[in-house]
Amino acid sequence: xxxxxxxxxxxxxxxxxxxxxxxxxxxxxxxxxxxxxxxxxxxxxxxxxxxxxxxxxxxxxxxxxxxxxxxxxxxxxxxxxxxxxxxxxxxxxxxxxxxxxxxxxxxxxxxxxxxxxxxxxxxxxxxxxxxxxxxxxxxxxxxxxxxxxxxxxxxxxxxxxxxxxxxxxxxxxxxxxxxxxxxxxxxxxxxxxxxxxxxxxxxxxxxxxxxxxxxxxxxxxxxxxxxxxxxxxxxxxxxxx
Ligand code: NAD
Numbered sequence: 001x002x003x004x005x006x007x008x009x010x011x012x013x014x015x016x017x018x019x020x021x022x023x024x025x026x027x028x029x030x031x032x033x034x035x036x037x038x039x040x041x042x043x044x045x046x047x048x049x050x051x052x053x054x055x056x057x058x059x060x061x062x063x064x065x066x067x068x069x070x071x072x073x074x075x076x077x078x079x080x081x082x083x084x085x086x087x088x089x090x091x092x093x094x095x096x097x098x099x100x101x102x103x104x105x106x107x108x109x110x111x112x113x114x115x116x117x118x119x120x121x122x123x124x125x126x127x128x129x130x131x132x133x134x135x136x137x138x139x140x141x142x143x144x145x146x147x148x149x150x151x152x153x154x155x156x157x158x159x160x161x162x163x164x165x166x167x168x169x170x171x172x173x174x175x176x177x178x179x180x181x182x183x184x185x186x187x188x189x190x191x192x193x194x195x196x197x198x199x200x201x202x203x204x205x206x207x208x209x210x211x212x213x214x215x216x217x218x219x220x221x222x223x224x225x226x227x228x229x230x231x232x233x234x235x236x237x238x239x240x241x
Pocket of ligand 1: 022023024025026027028029032033034102103104105106120187188189190191192193213214215216218230231232233
C-alpha cells in the first residue's frame with residue numbers, strides 16, 4: 001500500500017485537472033449506511049426497488065415518504081468525516097477540480113467542497129411529484145407526504161429514483177470533467193449503478209490515470225491504474241496530506 005500511495009500522491013501533485021467520483025462508501029464513516037446496509041429492522045422487508053422508484057411512490061406514498069424521512073433524520077444528525085475534508089484540501093490546491101457524487105446526503109458541500117455535481121440529487125430538497133419544481137418550505141405543510149402548495153400534487157424527496165433521468169446537465173458536466181482530467185479518483189462506490197459506473201472507464205479511455213479507493217474490489221479494480229484498498233477516511237488524508 002505504501003508504494004502505491006506514494007505513486008498516487010505523486011500523480012495528484014502533478015495533475016492540473018482532477019475529477020473525483022464518490023459513492024455511499026465515503027459517507028459510511030460519517031454513520032450513513034450504504035443503501036443496502038440501511039435496509040435493516042423495519043425496512044428489511046423491502047427491496048430498494050420497492051422504495052426508490054416513481055411507481056413505488058405513486059402506489060405507496062406514505063411508506064416511501066417515511067423511509068426517506070428516516071434517512072433525512074440520519075443525515076441531519078451526522079457530520080462530514082476526514083475523507084470529505086481531504087477532498088476539500090485537494091480542491092483547494094488543484095487548478096481544475098470537479099467532484100462528482102452519487103451521494104444525496106449533501107456532506108461534500110457541508111464539508112466545504114465547492115465544485116460539486118450531485119448526480120442523484122439531494123435528499124434534503126423537496127420537489128413536486130407532478131411538476132418537479134423545488135419546494136422551499138414543504139416541511140411547514142402538514143401531511144405524510146405533504147402536498148404542493150401550488151398544484152396540490154404530492155411532495156417527494158429531490159433524489160433520482162431508479163428509472164428516472166439525472167438532473168439536467170449533470171451528466172454532461174460530469175462527462176466533460178471526466179474526459180478532460182489528468183487524474184480520476186473513484187472513491188467508495190461499488191461501480192455498478194449506471195451511468196456513474198462508466199465514468200472511470202471513460203477517464204481511462206481518454207488517457208487519465210485512475211485511482212480507486214475502496215476496501216473491497218469492484219468491477220473497476222482490475223483496470224484501475226492504482227488501487228488503494230482501505231477506508232476513505234483513512235486513505236484520503238494520507239493521499240492528500
Ligand atoms: P454502494 O452501496 O453500491 O457501494 C458502496 C461502496 O463503498 C462499496 O463498494 C463498499 O465496498 C465501499 N465502502 C464501504 N465503506 C467504505 C469506506 N469506509 N471507504 C471507502 N469505501 C467504502 O454505493 P454506490 O456505489 O454509491 O451506489 C448506490 C446508490 O445508492 C447510489 O446511487 C447512491 O445515490 C445511493 N446512496 C446514497 C447514499 C448517500 O447519499 N450517502 C447512501 C446510500 C446509497
